[in-house]
Amino acid sequence: MLQYTLRRVLIAIPSILGVMIIVFAMVRLAPGDPAQLLAGEFADAETIELIRERFGLNQSIPEQFLRFVGGVVQGDLGRSTRSNREVTADLAVYFPNTLELALGAIAVAILLGIPMGIIAALRPNTPVDLVVMLGALLGVSMPVFWFGLLAILIFSVELGWFPVAGRGTLRHLVLPAITLSASSLAIIARMTRSSMLEVLGQDFIRTARAKGLFGRGVVLKHALRNALVPVVTVVGLQFGALLAGAVITETVFTWPGIGSLLVQSILARDYPVVQGAVLLIAVSFIIVNLIVDLIYGYIDPRIRYD
Amino acid sequence: MTETPVAAATATAEPKRAPRWRRRLLRNPLAVFGMIVIGFFLVVVALAPFISPYPPSQQSLRTTYVPPGVGVSFRGPDGQSGLWVNPVTRSPVGGLRVDDSEAYPVRWFVRGESWTWFFGLVESDLRLFGVDGPVRFYLLGTDEQGRDLFSRLVHGAWISLFIGLISIAIGIGIGVPLGAVSGFLGGTTDMITQRVVDTLLAFPGILLAIVLVATFGTGLGNVMIAVGVASIPIYARLVRGSVLQVKNREYVEAAAALGRRRLPTLFRHVIPNVMAPIIVQSSLQMAVAILFAAGLGFLGLGARPPQPEWGLMLARGREYLAVAPHVATFPGIAIVMVVLGFNLLGDALRDALDPRM
Numbered sequence: 001m002l003q004y005t006l007r008r009v010l011i012a013i014p015s016i017l018g019v020m021i022i023v024f025a026m027v028r029l030a031p032g033d034p035a036q037l038l039a040g041e042f043a044d045a046e047t048i049e050l051i052r053e054r055f056g057l058n059q060s061i062p063e064q065f066l067r068f069v070g071g072v073v074q075g076d077l078g079r080s081t082r083s084n085r086e087v088t089a090d091l092a093v094y095f096p097n098t099l100e101l102a103l104g105a106i107a108v109a110i111l112l113g114i115p116m117g118i119i120a121a122l123r124p125n126t127p128v129d130l131v132v133m134l135g136a137l138l139g140v141s142m143p144v145f146w147f148g149l150l151a152i153l154i155f156s157v158e159l160g161w162f163p164v165a166g167r168g169t170l171r172h173l174v175l176p177a178i179t180l181s182a183s184s185l186a187i188i189a190r191m192t193r194s195s196m197l198e199v200l201g202q203d204f205i206r207t208a209r210a211k212g213l214f215g216r217g218v219v220l221k222h223a224l225r226n227a228l229v230p231v232v233t234v235v236g237l238q239f240g241a242l243l244a245g246a247v248i249t250e251t252v253f254t255w256p257g258i259g260s261l262l263v264q265s266i267l268a269r270d271y272p273v274v275q276g277a278v279l280l281i282a283v284s285f286i287i288v289n290l291i292v293d294l295i296y297g298y299i300d301p302r303i304r305y306d
Numbered sequence: 307m308t309e310t311p312v313a314a315a316t317a318t319a320e321p322k323r324a325p326r327w328r329r330r331l332l333r334n335p336l337a338v339f340g341m342i343v344i345g346f347f348l349v350v351v352a353l354a355p356f357i358s359p360y361p362p363s364q365q366s367l368r369t370t371y372v373p374p375g376v377g378v379s380f381r382g383p384d385g386q387s388g389l390w391v392n393p394v395t396r397s398p399v400g401g402l403r404v405d406d407s408e409a410y411p412v413r414w415f416v417r418g419e420s421w422t423w424f425f426g427l428v429e430s431d432l433r434l435f436g437v438d439g440p441v442r443f444y445l446l447g448t449d450e451q452g453r454d455l456f457s458r459l460v461h462g463a464w465i466s467l468f469i470g471l472i473s474i475a476i477g478i479g480i481g482v483p484l485g486a487v488s489g490f491l492g493g494t495t496d497m498i499t500q501r502v503v504d505t506l507l508a509f510p511g512i513l514l515a516i517v518l519v520a521t522f523g524t525g526l527g528n529v530m531i532a533v534g535v536a537s538i539p540i541y542a543r544l545v546r547g548s549v550l551q552v553k554n555r556e557y558v559e560a561a562a563a564l565g566r567r568r569l570p571t572l573f574r575h576v577i578p579n580v581m582a583p584i585i586v587q588s589s590l591q592m593a594v595a596i597l598f599a600a601g602l603g604f605l606g607l608g609a610r611p612p613q614p615e616w617g618l619m620l621a622r623g624r625e626y627l628a629v630a631p632h633v634a635t636f637p638g639i640a641i642v643m644v645v646l647g648f649n650l651l652g653d654a655l656r657d658a659l660d661p662r663m
Contacts, residue, residue, distance in 0.1 A: 017505075019508050019509070023517075137649055141649050143604070143638060149620070149624055150635070241511050244510040245512070248601050278513070278516075282508045282509050
């Protein structure tokens with residue numbers, strides 16, 4: 001297990017480095033002077049020179065990159081061109097909100113998706129199965145923002161059950177979390193169903209049935225434990241994807257998370273914040289995937305010897 | 307990642323397979339439904355100005371937020387009942403009314419405003435449906451500038467189709483050779499390519515497209531390229547996996563034994579045998595690309611007004627959700643239908659091309 005863990009961690013490092021290269025390149029590839037971009041549209045010549053000095057923009061590209069990596073490691077991502085606050089300080093405020101939303105969404109996706117998948121798998125090719133699978137297909141086909149708007153229209157505007165936007169109480173979390181969960185829920189339900197169907201067709205289930213076990217005993221005790229192994233991976237991957245998917249959901253519900261911060265910063269051409277937000281989302285995604293790999297290796301020892 | 311399950315679809319290289327998978331596809335009712343939806347979508351793209359009753363950008367500030375299915379009279383005020391009320395200002399709009407007294411039937415094939423299509427090659431004033439007389443008929447209502455929502459949806463269809471096609475073209479054009487060479491040659495080439503692909507996949511879902519748009523600028527053209535580039539690592543990973551399964555088959559060894567060089571063998575013998583997963587992925591990629599582009603349009607990073615892009619239309623409708631919910635609802639339905647069509651077709655293709663799944 002230790003060797004496996006080390007190997008996985010080592011594989012993640014080039015990805016993180018690659019992400020840093022891309023984030024670094026964003027400002028250099030964007031049309032315009034990088035110093036001007038990092039200083040903001042309305043910066044005076046003096047500020048631009050200061051930025052040029054600070055980020056070493058007169059130096060060669062490799063030197064600039066080393067300086068950038070050094071800054072990232074020390075938690076220095078520059079200052080927002082709009083608010084002049086430290087980017088890291090902003091990220092520290094917004095990121096927990098995104099995490100809260102993503103956790104809420106993954107909870108909804110697990111609590112609804114897995115039972116739906118099981119129900120569909122127990123009655124394959126029946127109307128129940130068809131409804132669940134069509135619902136899942138609709139879930140991955142729906143634009144998140146449209147689903148969110150419909151939810152707002154029905155549950156906030158018409159019925160008045162939940163607030164229209166913002167963050168605060170648990171009631172604020174309900175609609176955004178359900179909206180964000182839609183596609184993950186669908187994917188988890190489909191994965192649970194196919195995994196469950198595969199397990200139910202295997203010999204040990206037949207043995208359990210032959211021993212006289214039937215109905216719920218077989219399903220819950222023997223089949224589910226085996227069927228959930230691949231589902232765990234999908235849940236983990238989906239959680240990572242939710243961090244990025246939150247970009248749109250947060251904008252719909254004006255949720256003060258890292259996604260809406262990213263969009264506002266792009267529209268305002270606030271490059272330091274854009275870089276910081278992209279870096280944070282991508283690195284969290286890599287770390288979540290790493291953790292998923294480790295958990296997978298732990299619950300299914302066969303994986304470790306690949 | 308949404309796309310990963312496809313990687314399991316594998317190519318089987320049996321001769322005379324085509325008729326069998328086609329039969330299997332046509333027997334699947336969901337596949338047929340998907341194909342009908344896609345066919346309808348293509349017809350709408352091809353005949354947009356004929357199908358839409360009005361020009362997509364024609365504004366009328368007197369008929370804003372008209373609800374679906376309402377005909378609005380353009381004759382002067384004469385104190386009749388049913389004055390048309392602007393739901394935002396809550397005041398009667400000068401001289402307009404919902405006229406119940408005289409019925410103007412909606413007819414097929416009416417003469418309307420003239421249009422040109424296909425770069426001026428086709429010119430006509432015939433429209434699929436409309437109303438004769440001093441009345442306008444808004445099938446799906448109007449938006450905040452009094453533009454006919456149905457006409458705008460119809461004229462926006464090509465944007466979604468183009469985004470999907472360009473995305474697939476970029477994905478196949480760059481991602482497929484990249485993944486194929488990487489898997490076939492192995493070694494250092496493979497190692498380096500896979501690290502690059504890993505890095506690109508570290509930007510999940512729509513994030514890679516957002517990063518590209520943030521770097522190179524917003525707008526419809528850049529969105530098409532960004533969504534296409536975002537599909538490269540997915541194709542590369544998929545094709546690499548399929549090539550690894552095929553590359554040790556006898557026919558590849560036979561080609562090597564005959565003295566064929568590696569790369570020509572790859573393109574002549576290996577890639578044609580991994581076409582099945584590429585075809586499946588391309589159908590699903592249409593769906594993903596349309597969703598991503600609409601998402602970027604919604605965020606204000608894509609198409610710009612007055613382009614009738616569906617995501618952008620939805621974003622505008624969001625601001626008037628309480629007074630005119632139809633403005634945001636119908637573009638959403640259009641997106642769902644088209645995306646669902648491609649997802650259904652993609653799923654069905656996977657089942658038909660690889661019955662073991």
